[in-house]
Every structure is written in structure tokens, then in C-alpha cells.
Amino acid sequence: xxxxxxxxxxxxxxxxxxxxxxxxxxxxxxxxxxxxxxxxxxxxxxxxxxxxxxxxxxxxxxxxxxxxxxxxxxxxxxxxxxxxxxxxxxxxxxxxxxxxxxxxxxxxxxxxxxxxxxxxxxxxxxxxxxxxxxxxxxxxxxxxxxxxxxxxxxxxxxxxxxxxxxxxxxxxxxxxxxxxxxxxxxxxxxxxxxxxxxxxxxxxxxxxxxxxxxxxxxxxxxxxxxxxxxxxxxxxxxxxxxxxxxxxxxxxxxxxxxxxxxxxxxxxxxxxxxxxxxxxxxxxxxxxxxxxxxxxxxxxxxxxxxxxxxxxxxxxxxxxxxxxxxxxxxxxxxxxxxxxxxxxxxxxxxxxxxxxxxxxxxxxxxxxxxxxxxxxxxxxxxxxxxxxxxxxxxxxxxxxxxxxxxxxxxxxxxxxxxxxxxxxxxxxxxxxxxxxxxxxxxxxxxxxxxxxxxxxxxxxxxxxxxxxxxxxxxxxxxxxxxxxxxxxxxxxxxxxxxxxxxxxxxxxxxxxxxxxxxxxxxxxxxxxxxxxxxxxxxxxxxxxxxxxxxxxxxxxxxxxxxxxxxxxxxxxxxxxxxxxxxxxxxxxxxxxxxxxxxxxxxxxxxxxxxxxxxxxxx
Amino acid sequence: xxxxxxxxxxxxxxxxxxxxxxxxxxxxxxxxxxxxxxxxxxxxxxxxxxxxxxxxxxxxxxxxxxxxxxxxxxxxxxxxxxxxxxxxxxxxxxxxxxxxxxxxxxxxxxxxxxxxxxxxxxxxxxxxxxxxxxxxxxxxxxxxxxxxxxxxxxxxxxxxxxx
Numbered sequence: 001x002x003x004x005x006x007x008x009x010x011x012x013x014x015x016x017x018x019x020x021x022x023x024x025x026x027x028x029x030x031x032x033x034x035x036x037x038x039x040x041x042x043x044x045x046x047x048x049x050x051x052x053x054x055x056x057x058x059x060x061x062x063x064x065x066x067x068x069x070x071x072x073x074x075x076x077x078x079x080x081x082x083x084x085x086x087x088x089x090x091x092x093x094x095x096x097x098x099x100x101x102x103x104x105x106x107x108x109x110x111x112x113x114x115x116x117x118x119x120x121x122x123x124x125x126x127x128x129x130x131x132x133x134x135x136x137x138x139x140x141x142x143x144x145x146x147x148x149x150x151x152x153x154x155x156x157x158x159x160x161x162x163x164x165x166x167x168x169x170x171x172x173x174x175x176x177x178x179x180x181x182x183x184x185x186x187x188x189x190x191x192x193x194x195x196x197x198x199x200x201x202x203x204x205x206x207x208x209x210x211x212x213x214x215x216x217x218x219x220x221x222x223x224x225x226x227x228x229x230x231x232x233x234x235x236x237x238x239x240x241x242x243x244x245x246x247x248x249x250x251x252x253x254x255x256x257x258x259x260x261x262x263x264x265x266x267x268x269x270x271x272x273x274x275x276x277x278x279x280x281x282x283x284x285x286x287x288x289x290x291x292x293x294x295x296x297x298x299x300x301x302x303x304x305x306x307x308x309x310x311x312x313x314x315x316x317x318x319x320x321x322x323x324x325x326x327x328x329x330x331x332x333x334x335x336x337x338x339x340x341x342x343x344x345x346x347x348x349x350x351x352x353x354x355x356x357x358x359x360x361x362x363x364x365x366x367x368x369x370x371x372x373x374x375x376x377x378x379x380x381x382x383x384x385x386x387x388x389x390x391x392x393x394x395x396x397x398x399x400x401x402x403x404x405x406x407x408x409x410x411x412x413x414x415x416x417x418x419x420x421x422x423x424x425x426x427x428x429x430x431x432x433x434x435x436x437x438x439x440x441x442x443x444x445x446x447x448x449x450x451x452x453x454x455x456x457x458x459x460x461x462x463x464x465x466x467x468x469x470x471x472x473x474x475x476x477x478x479x480x481x482x483x484x485x486x487x488x489x490x491x492x493x494x495x496x497x498x499x500x501x502x503x504x505x506x507x508x509x510x511x512x513x514x515x516x517x518x519x520x521x522x523x524x525x526x527x528x529x530x531x532x533x534x535x536x537x538x539x540x541x542x543x544x545x546x547x548x549x550x551x552x553x554x555x556x557x558x559x560x561x562x563x564x565x566x567x568x569x570x571x572x573x574x575x576x577x578x579x580x581x582x583x584x585x586x587x588x589x590x591x592x593x594x595x596x597x598x599x600x601x602x603x604x605x606x607x608x609x610x611x612x613x614x615x616x617x618x
Numbered sequence: 619x620x621x622x623x624x625x626x627x628x629x630x631x632x633x634x635x636x637x638x639x640x641x642x643x644x645x646x647x648x649x650x651x652x653x654x655x656x657x658x659x660x661x662x663x664x665x666x667x668x669x670x671x672x673x674x675x676x677x678x679x680x681x682x683x684x685x686x687x688x689x690x691x692x693x694x695x696x697x698x699x700x701x702x703x704x705x706x707x708x709x710x711x712x713x714x715x716x717x718x719x720x721x722x723x724x725x726x727x728x729x730x731x732x733x734x735x736x737x738x739x740x741x742x743x744x745x746x747x748x749x750x751x752x753x754x755x756x757x758x759x760x761x762x763x764x765x766x767x768x769x770x771x772x773x774x775x776x777x778x779x780x781x
Contacts, residue, residue, distance in 0.1 A: 233677065475661060521663030566711045567672065567681040568772060570662055576672060576679045584660040584672050584679055 005057055008288055009105070011321065012053045016062075016102055019046045024095050027088050035076075035083050043091075044073040045430055050098065052328055056292050062101050065116050068123045069094050075127065087126055094119045221317065224277055231271045232464065232559035238267050239556060239580030268557075271464065278318070279460075282360045282369070283311035285320050289331055289358060296335045303342055303353035304335060310360040315367050315460055322438055323369065323458065326431040330371045330454050331356065333428075338375030338452055348449070350374065366482060367460055372453040378403055378446035404444045408432040439574065441540065441591060465560055467587065469553040469579070470536065472517050473525035476585045477549075478558050478577055483590040485537045485544065487552060495530055505535055505546050512537060515597035516548045520572065525550055540591040547593065556580075560587065572596055630726040633749075635756060636703065636716040639691040642754055643716075644723065645761045646746075649705050653719055656700035666771050670715065675704065681772065684715040688770070707762050712772065723756070725749055730758060 023046035030039050047070045054062035069091065075081040097111070097119050104111035241260055248256060286308045297304040339345075339354035346352055357372045380403055387406045407428045435442045440458040459465070459482075467478035468487075488494075488507060496504045496511065504511040514535065518525045527533040527550045535546040558577035563570060563586075574589035633644035659671030659682045668687035672679050682702060686694045702713040730747040744767065746758040765772055 523661070523663060561677075561679045563672070563679055566679060567662075570665070572663060576660075578674045578677065578679075582674055584674050586660065586662065586672075 005288060005291055009057060011324075012057050013102055013106055015321075016050050016053055016098070019049050020095050020099055020102075022046050023050075024092060027091055027095075030083070030088070032083055032085050032088065037077075040073070040077045040083075044070065044077050047073055049325060052325065052332075055295075056288060056328060058291070058295070059101070059105055061110065061113065061116060062098055062105075065094060065097060065101070065120055068120045068127070072123050072127050081126065084126075090119065090122045090126065094123060219277075224274070227274050228278070231267075231274055234267055235271065235464070235557055235559055236578050236580065238263060240582070241580075243580040271557075275316075275464075278316050279314040280317050280320055281311060282313050282315060282320060282367075283308075285324055285327070286311050286358060286360075288324070289327075292328065292331060293335065293356065296332065300335065301341065302335065302339055304339055305353055305355050306331075307355060307357045308359070309357065313360040313362060313367060315360075315458065319438060319458055319460075322434065323456070326434045326456070327358075327369065327371065329428070329431050331358070334371060334373040334375065334452070334454075338373040338377075340375055362460075363457070367458050369456040369458065370453055371456075372451060374451040377448045377450060377452045378407075378444070380446075380448070383407065403446070404442075407444075443542075464557055465587070466555070467558045467577070468536070468555055469585065470534070470547075470549045471551045471553050472521065472549050473523040475523060476553060476579065476583070477517075478556075478585050478587045479536060479538065479547070480574075480587065480590065481555065483538045483540060485539050487534055487536045488546075489533075490530055490535055492531055503530065505530075507537065507546075510544070512544045512546045513597060514546045514548050515593060518548075520593070520596055527551075538590045538594070540594055543594050545594045545597050547588070558585070558587070630724045633723050633725060633756075633758060634703070634719065635721045635723055635751070636701070636719045638686055638689055638716055639693070642720065642751065642756050644725075644749065644756050644758045645703075645705075647722060649707060649761055651704040651706040651711065654702045654704060654713070655698065656696055656702050656715060669771060673713065675711070675713075678711060680704065680711050680713055682713040682715060683765075683770065683772070686715060686717065705761060705765070707765055710765075710772075712765060721751075723749075723751060725758075 023043060026039055026043045026046070030036070030043070047066050051063055051066035051070055054060070054066065072081070072087070072091075076083055076087070081087075097116050100111040101116065238260075241263070245253060245257060245260065289308070290306050293304055293306040334356050339356070340348070340350075342352040345354065355374050357370070359372075360367060360369045362368075383403055383406055387409075390409070392406055392409055408431075409429060432442060435456055435458070438458055440456055443455045443457070445453045445455070465478075466481040468481055468484055470477050470479060486507075488505070490505050490507075494506045495514075496506060498504060503514040505514055506512075514530065516528075517523075518528065530548060534549050534552055536549060536552075537544060537546050539545075556579075558579070560575045561577055563573060563576045570586075572589055572592050573586045574592070575587045576584050577587055579585050632647040634647045634650050635642055635644045637643070657673060659673045661671040662669065662681075668684050670682040670684050672681050674680075684694065699718060700715060701717075701719050702715055703719065704711060704713045730749050732747055733742045733745045744760050744764040746760045749756040749758060764770065
């Protein structure tokens with residue numbers, strides 16, 4: 001297994017810096033006498049993310065400190081301890097220590113382990129007896145051993161730059177044995193040998209790199225983002241031009257329309273070209289995981305094989321960075337909770353080694369990333385029991401989706417013991433939130449005893465979406481094209497009114513619930529007769545719904561503008577965009593709409609069904 | 619002399635004054651980005667009636683609130699004189715609709731008196747104080763506080779978690 005994690009160190013350093021910054025800011029803003037739960041959760045999550053990242057990259061000194069920190073924060077969050085100003089002070093000191101440790105890894109000169117010990121002890125004082133001395137002792141051990149070896153690793157990185165694929169292995173192995181004292185002569189000798197070998201090979205490599213270097217340039221992401229923004233504006237301007245075309249006299253119109261359609265083509269090409277600059281193969285991300293899986297499996301004494309598929313699938317760089325944390329969580333989760341111990345597996349008649357399959361593929365305008373394991377699957381009985389304990393409402397019929405909703409509640413965990421790896425109950429809510437923020441969806445398919453699959457569906461890019469513009473009353477809305485299956489103008493015999501409330505439409509031998517948008521959005525419109533308007537059939541999470549709207553206006557690429565920048569999240573709306581006219585149109589959040597539809601279906605009955613009845617001549 | 623002027627400079631604050639019905643209000647001028655005439659906004663479903671919707675402000679999506687509706691004024695008309703004050707608050711840009719904008723006033727702390735508890739339509743915690751201008755009462759709003767309050771429906775609970 002040849003993995004080079006060093007090329008992601010930079011990302012980890014930057015991410016951790018951001019988390020630390022957020023962590024400090026939250027701590028500084030918190031009201032000590034009456035702390036806000038959300039803030040406590042956010043502080044905890046920041047610490048947790050740093051821990052997760054540092055464990056992935058093997059910076060165990062950071063992991064050790066954050067683990068102690070996290071234990072304290074967890075107690076605060078669960079109200080087992082009362083927040084005191086002194087705690088904030090120590091937490092801030094801890095943040096400084098982590099910062100120093102990070103800087104240490106950046107410079108290749110590990111921070112002094114004694115300062116980490118000092119804050120760990122302070123943290124544990126608040127924590128009470130719960131965190132025993134032995135973890136303290138092991139912390140120091142780890143710090144010493146790794147502190148020394150990290151030095152060597154980073155020093156070698158410098159000579160190799162980024163491209164030391166396959167060169168990393170000897171050192172990684174050399175690192176493995178845990179040693180108490182840094183200065184074991186034979187180890188050092190081993191390291192030196194490895195380092196020498198690397199130097200030699202890397203100099204060979206540099207020679208070939210020289211040629212490759214000419215064909216690519218490093219560009220600041222900010223510049224690419226600026227290009228994408230500009231393209232967005234160009235798309236809007238082009239739409240404006242198209243709109244004003246119709247006002248022109250016929251003779252000019254002809255010339256203009258040919259040149260404008262040329263412009264349209266060019267804009268689209270330009271846009272695709274610029275988008276492709278940001279696209280990166282997902283292998284950049286996947287390569288991080290084999291190490292994680294190996295280390296964790298070793299720690300948990302499990303045998304796990306990680307198979308990655310579809311590594312060449314490309315997606316937006318920003319998305320790759322954002323999906324990293326959620327994916328790490330899912331994989332850790334599969335390892336810890338999913339895959340059983342070799343003994344259990346043998347008893348169940350499964351092969352002793354478990355398998356986790358990590359795959360990526362394109363599906364329409366989306367990308368699908370799956371984490372599948374052949375472990376126990378979701379334990380629905382245990383989940384429901386825990387949910388009852390925590391007072392979470394449990395739906396009458398238990399499906400994978402409803403279990404998933406329970407798992408996604410903040411702080412939910414079925415793990416009996418809180419470990420270094422998982423079980424604190426952060427995670428799934430963060431995973432879900434992160435993915436939803438990216439405009440994606442996550443689905444879980446569990447097969448009790450056979451395994452569990454998490455599927456993440458993500459848009460290819462966050463900047464632009466192909467949309468269908470629809471009208472409702474005096475407003476225009478945009479529905480993402482990839483969510484639309486078809487649009488129909490229903491005939492009377494296709495419509496069925498349900499006794500329990502709501503209407504259904506029969507299309508392609510399937511009954512689909514109708515969501516009357518003017519009722520859901522509380523907007524007055526002239527068209528309330530189902531046969532006079534349009535039904536847009538949309539799908540999300542495998543569920544379909546027919547959105548009842550006035551009319552279709554047209555298809556257009558729209559630039560996604562965040563509504564939350566200056567406003568807040570609105571249920572049923574995912575974002576806003578600016579149309580050719582310069583007016584703002586709202587983009588419909590299809591998954592949310594389908595959910596809303598389930599709630600209001602009872603109310604929709606009256607007016608729409610009334611028109612249906614009237615049409616039937618009742 | 620120089621010392622005195624410096625003292626004035628550091629202490630006086632400038633306020634933009636505007637009217638809502640018969641009352642005159644003031645907000646810190648440093649929070650004001652620009653003043654525009656009213657243009658119809660895109661309505662957002664299921665929001666309170668005082669949120670008129672969102673507008674396109676040079677490529678940014680900006681929500682517009684009608685303070686007249688929020689403060690339950692009897693007459694709310696939209697004409698050529700209706701004014702939107704675009705505010706810049708803590709990384710957010712929002713617009714408020716008012717009857718008219720009157721003046722910019724420089725006030726030093728002596729001229730601002732504390733708020734008695736009986737100002738009707740607004741909670742006193744959103745007020746900076748009262749001042750007098752041409753023998754008329756001027757209500758100084760803490761616009762930042764007011765706009766970030768739950769009652770303005772501009773923020774929701776989850777915002778606190780992410781920020």
C-alpha cells in the first residue's frame with residue numbers, strides 16, 4: 001500500500017487553523033453563566049474535528065491533547081459539569097498548545113511535549129477522576145515516540161516535495177512500533193537508511209518532474225473562484241440579452257439571434273472549461289483512507305480491507321475538501337460499529353476479515369459516493385431504545401430513512417463506550433448537516449447482519465445549476481433540472497382524490513402525490529384547477545412528488561446565490577438566483593418540498609379536491 | 619482649543635434620521651450603506667408580512683423589511699418617495715423600508731437621554747436613547763440589536779450554531 005499523506009498535510013493544517021479560530025471565538029463569546037447549547041455543541045465539534053483530522057494524519061500528540069479537551073467539553077455539553085471561567089481559560093491555553101503543535105508539524109520541529117502535558121493535566125483536573133492517569137501516561141509515551149519520528153518524516157518531506165508516492169512506506173513502517181524512549185539507536189539507524197534511500201530516489205524523480213512542471217501551473221484558488229463568479233455574471237447578462245431580443249424589429253432580429261446563439265455557445269464552452277479547472281479526481285481524497293483504515297483496524301484488533309472504486313471520478317475541488325470530513329466519519333463509523341471482531345464474524349459464518357468498499361461514480365448531473373461495509377448493519381432495536389431514552393419521537397413505521405433521521409440527532413450514539421474513535425454521538429448530525437449544506441443528500445441502506453451502505457449524492461459543482469423556470473402566481477421559481485423526471489398537464493382521469501386527504505396523479509402506472517405549491521407557499525394564483533396548470537414530477541431519496549404549478553417558463557442555467565448570506569434558511573427554498581430580467585428567483589429545494597408535501601397533504605384536500613369534484617360534476 | 623475639538627470629535631456620533639408615521643427615529647450612520655428608492659421585491663413563502671422579500675442589489679441577494687408594517691403603522695403606501703435604507707450589519711446586508719429619510723445629525727452623549735420604560739411599539743432594549751431635534755423627540759434605535767433579534771425573523775436558531 002503506497003500512500004502519501006503528506007500532500008494533504010497542508011489542507012489539514014489549514015482546516016485545523018480554521019477550527020481553532022472558530023473554537024477560540026466561540027469560547028470568547030460564550031456566556032459563562034448561561035451558556036447556549038448550540039455554542040457548546042459547536043465548540044465541541046470544532047475540537048472533535050481537529051482530533052479526527054490529527055488522528056487521520058497520525059499527529060498523535062495533537063490527538064492526545066484534543067481527546068482530553070473533548071472529554072471535558074463533552075461533559076459541559078451534557079451538563080454534567082458547569083461551565084466556569086477558569087475552564088475557558090484552560091481551553092484557550094489548550095488551543096494555544098494545539099496551535100504550537102500544529103506549527104511544530106508545519107516546521108518539522110515538534111512542539112515540546114511538556115506543555116501539552118501541563119494543559120492535559122489542567123483539563124483533567126476539571127474533568128474529575130474520570131480520565132485516569134493511565135491515559136496521561138500513554139499520552140506522554142506517544143508524544144515522545146512520535147514527536148521524534150514526526151521530525152524525521154517532515155524533514156524528508158521537504159526534500160521530496162509532493163511527489164513521493166511509494167517512498168513514504170519505509171518510514172511509515174518504521175514509525176509503527178511504539179517506543180518509549182526516542183533515542184533507540186537501531187531505530188535511528190533504520191530511519192537514516194530509509195531517509196538515504198528516499199533522497200536517492202527523490203533526486204531521480206526530480207529529474208522527471210522537471211519536464212512535467214512545464215505543462216502545469218499552480219494557481220491560487222481565489223483566482224479561479226473569481227473567474228467562476230465572472231462567468232456567472234456573464235451567464236446572467238447573456239440571459240438578459242436573450243430576453244430583450246424579442247423586442248427588436250424582424251430585420252435586426254435575424255442577425256442578432258445568430259450572433260447571440262453563437263455567444264450562448266461560447267459562454268457555455270467557457271463555463272465548462274473554467275469548471276473543469278476546478279475539477280479534480282476523487283483519488284486525491286480516497287488516498288487518505290487506506291492509512292486511516294489500517295491504523296484503526298489495528299487499534300480495534302479487527303481485520304478490515306478497504307477497496308476503493310471509481311477513483312478517477314472528477315468533482316469540484318471545493319466539494320472534495322468539504323466531503324473529506326463526512327467521509328472520514330462514515331468510514332470510522334463503519335469500522336467501529338459496522339465491522340464485527342474476527343471472532344464474531346467467524347461465529348456468524350462470515351470471512352474473518354471485513355470489507356469496506358468506498359466508491360464514486362457519476363450519475364446524471366450528480367456524483368454518488370458510497371461507503372459500504374459487510375458488518376452488522378444498523379441495529380434498529382438498539383437505536384429505537386436509545387431514541388426512547390433520549391425522548392426522540394419515533395415514527396410508527398420504521399424504515400432505514402427514519403432510523404437515519406434518529407441517528408442524525410445531535411449527540412445520538414448507541415455505543416456503550418466512548419472511545420478515541422467514535423461513540424460520542426457527534427458525527428452523524430455533522431455528516432448530515434455538512435452534506436445538506438453542500439446541496440447533497442445522504443441515504444442509508446441497512447441489511448441486518450449483512451452490512452450497511454451509506455450513499456452520498458452530491459452535485460458536481462456548487463456554483464451553477466441547470467434549472468427549469470416555472471411560474472406561480474406572480475413569482476418565478478427555479479427547479480433544478482436533475483431533480484425533474486417529467487412535466488405533465490394531467491387529464492382528469494389521471495387524477496385521484498384520496499380519502500385521507502390530498503390528491504394523486506397516475507402517470508406511467510404509478511400514483512404520485514400532488515403538492516399544490518400555491519398552498520405550500522401560501523401564494524395567491526389564478527390557477528387552482530389541477531387540469532389547467534402543470535405538474536412537475538420530481539424525485540429525491542427515491543421518493544416522487546408532483547409539484548403543481550401555474551406554468552413552465554423555460555429552461556436556463558442559473559447561478560446559485562446563497563440566501564443565507566444576508567437572510568436565513570427558508571424551508572422549501574435552497575437558494576436564490578438572478579434571472580435575465582435582473583429579478584431574483586428562488587430555487588426550490590426538492591427534498592425539502594417532498595417532506596413538506598407529506599405534512600400538508602391533508603390540508604391540500606379542500607380547495608384542489610373541490611375543483612376536482614366540481615369537474616367530476618359532483 | 620485643539621484638545622477640546624478632539625474631545626468633541628471622539629465623542630459625537632452621527633445619526634441618520636428617518637420617519638415612520640409621525641415619529642422620528644435615528645440610527646448610527648456607520649451602519650448605513652446606501653439609500654435607495656423602493657422597488658418590488660421577490661416574495662418569500664411563509665415569512666411574516668413585514669418581510670417584503672429579497673432584491674438583487676448588484677448581484678447580492680438582500681432581504682427587505684418594512685419597518686412600518688413591523689411597528690404596526692396605520693398607513694403603509696409604496697410610492698416614488700418610499701425609501702429603502704440599506705444597512706450593513708455584522709457581515710449581513712439588509713434593507714429597511716421607511717416613510718422618508720430626513721437628516722444627518724451629530725449628537726454628543728450629553729444630548730442623548732436614557733429611555734423611559736414606556737415607548738410603545740419597540741422593546742426598550744433595542745433603543746440607544748432619546749434625543750431632541752427641533753423640539754421633536756428623536757428615538758435612537760440600536761439597529762444592530764433590533765435586526766438580530768428573533769422577532770425580526772431574519773435569523774433562525776440554527777444560525778447561532780453555525781456562526
